[in-house]
Amino acid sequence: MNEIKIFCPATIANLNCGFDVLGLCLEGIGDEMIIRKATEKGLRITKITGADLPLDVEKNVAGVAALAIVNAINPDCGFEIEIHKKIKAGSGIGSSSASAAGVVFGINELLGKPFTRHELVDFAMKGEALASGCEHADNVAPCVLGGFTLVRGYNPLDVIKIQSPSELYAVVLHPQIEVKTSDSRAVLPNTVALKDAITQWGNLGGFIAGLYTGNYSLLGRSLQDVVIEPYRQKLIPGFENVKNAALDAGALGSGISGAGPSIFALCKGQDKAEKVAYAMSSSYLEVGIAFDMHISKINDEGVKII
Amino acid sequence: MNEIKIFCPATIANLNCGFDVLGLCLEGIGDEMIIRKATEKGLRITKITGADLPLDVEKNVAGVAALAIVNAINPDCGFEIEIHKKIKAGSGIGSSSASAAGVVFGINELLGKPFTRHELVDFAMKGEALASGCEHADNVAPCVLGGFTLVRGYNPLDVIKIQSPSELYAVVLHPQIEVKTSDSRAVLPNTVALKDAITQWGNLGGFIAGLYTGNYSLLGRSLQDVVIEPYRQKLIPGFENVKNAALDAGALGSGISGAGPSIFALCKGQDKAEKVAYAMSSSYLEVGIAFDMHISKINDEGVKII
Incomplete structure (x- = not known):
C-alpha cells in the first residue's frame, strides 16, 4: 500500500456540559486527504483544495501533526500529502482537528500501524496546537477514535471512548461567519x-x-451549560432563538459546537433530527446570515480509509 | 406489619472528583432504627441511644424527615421512632443522612410502599437540611438507593444510581475529632x-x-480533587500522610469523606483493602488522635429491614 485516500470527519466538542473534555464524531461531513509514500525522506504538502492554507509543512496543521508522528518513527521513506478541505476553518466543527487526525492516521496506516488509535491522538494534538495556540484533544480525540470521547486529563493524555446509544443524531447549523477560537x-x-x-x-x-x-x-x-454558553452566545447572532427552536421541535438538547459559531442539537432518531433541522433553519432564515445545515448519525468509526 | 427494625448504612460523599454530587453506600457500618405504627396520629421519638440528640420531632433530623413523608400522605395512624446511633455525628460518613433515610424508608414500608426509593430521597433530604443548613442529597441518595449515586441536579431533584464493579472496597479512617459541616x-x-x-x-x-x-x-x-481538598485537608490532622500511605499500599485513590474528618480509600479486592487499612492505621498512630477503621464492600442495597 503506497497511497491511501482518507475521510477525516468533522466533530463537535464541549457538548454543553463538557467544556474542553467531551466530543463526538460526525458522519458524512469531513475533509478528504490523500497520503502517498515517497522514496525521498521528508514531508511535502503537494496540493490543497477548498481552503487557502500554507503548503509550508511547519505552518500547516496537517504538516505539524505529520512531523510529530514521522519524528517518532523516523521511517525510511517520505510522504506526500494532499488536503481537500470541506470543513470550513473557524466553523466550530473541528476543521483543523480533521486535518491533524487525518494525516497521522494515514501515515500510521502506510507504515503498517505501529501505533494504536489511542496513541495517534497525541500526535494529532501537536497539529491542533498550531491552530488553537495550545494542545487540546477535545476535537482530535473523537475524530481519531469515533463516537463520543472524554479527555479525562493531560500529563499524560488520558482519552476514554464512551459507549453511546444507536439512535442518536446530531444536527449542526453553521452560520457563515468566522469566530476565531482565540476570540471565543x-x-x-x-x-x-x-x-x-x-x-x-x-x-x-x-x-x-x-x-x-x-x-x-x-x-x-x-x-445544559451554565458556565460557558452565557459568555459565548453573544458572539453568535440568533443563537438563543435557534436553540429554542431546536428544543421546541423536540431536540434532547442544543448548544454551541466547539468554540462556535456552529450551533448543534442532539436528537433521538432521524425523523426527529429532520424536524429539528427544519425548525433551526426556519429560525435562522430570519437572522439574515447565510448558513449550512448538516444532519448526521454519530460516527462510531472515526477517521477511515475510503 | 406494625413494627420494623432497619439498618441505616453510613455513606461516603464527594469521592474527590464529585463534590456535592457523588456518593456511595457502605456495608456493616450504620445505625439501627425501630419504627412502630401507633393508633394515635402524629410522630413520637420514644428512644435514642448512642448519641445525645433531641427527642423533639421538629429538632431531630429523623423527626423532620418523618414529618415530610407523613405530611405528604396523611395516614390514619401515627409512628413511634427509636433511634440507635452507631455512626458518630460529624464523622463525615453520613450520620444525619442515615437517620433521615432510615425513618422515611421505615414509614414507607409500614404504609405498604406508596413511594419508590427514588421518591424517598426527596423526603430524606428535608431531614438532612436540618443538620447541614441546606438541602443536599449526596449522602441521603446512596443511603436510600445503595451503590454509587450521582445527584445530577436539584429543581427538580434528579438522582441517578450508577452501576459499579463488584470488587470495589472502601476503607474509612475516622479520627475522633469533630469537623462541623458548616465549618468545612x-x-x-x-x-x-x-x-x-x-x-x-x-x-x-x-x-x-x-x-x-x-x-x-x-x-x-x-x-483526584484539585478543587476542595486543598482547602479542607488543613482541617484534618495527618491527612496527607494517611492519604499517601493508602496510595503507597495500593489504594486506587484516597481523599476526604464528605466534609471530613473521615479519610477514605477505594481499593480493588478485600486483600488490598486490608493492606491499605493497615497502612492507614499505622500512619495515623503517629498523629496521636484516636480513630476507628472500617473496611466495607460497596452496599448495593442501601437502607433495609433487618
Missing part, C-alpha cells in the same frame, strides 16, 4: 462560581451515565 | 479557577465511565 477563549472568565461548577459537573456525570445506559431523557436533562 | 463549608472559596473546574469535571467523567466499564485503573486515575 478571550470572552471566557478565568474563574467560575463554585455552585456553577458543581451544576456543570453534575450534568457531565449525568450525560456520561446517559450514554452508557441509553437513557435519552437523562441525556437531554444533562445537556 | 466555610473554608471553601466561592469561585474556582476555570482550569481547575475543567480538571475536576474531566475526572468526574472518567470516574463514571470507570464505574460502568469496571475499569479500576481509570477509577484510580480519576480519584
